[in-house]
Amino acid sequence: MLADVKIDGEKVRAARERAFLSKSELADKAGLNRNTIGRIEDARATEVYPRTIRKIAEALSVDPASLTPQE
Secondary structure (H helix, E strand, O other), X not given: OOOOEEOOHHHHHHHHHHOOOOHHHHHHHHOXXXXXXXXXXXXXXXXXXXXXXXXHHHHHOOOHHHHOOOO
């Protein structure tokens, strides 16, 4: 089983806003629930499955690594 990966909600929000998308629009494009996007952006979900990061990154046309915290 894949381990969860950290995601940076502020980076997701900034990328979403740069793409002029609402949370609902991003969720639709990524094939995710709108509440999932909200939890990520509000830092209530800081670890997600790698496929979730890939789906969000693809929907935003960004590199998945750009949505993770710098370590």
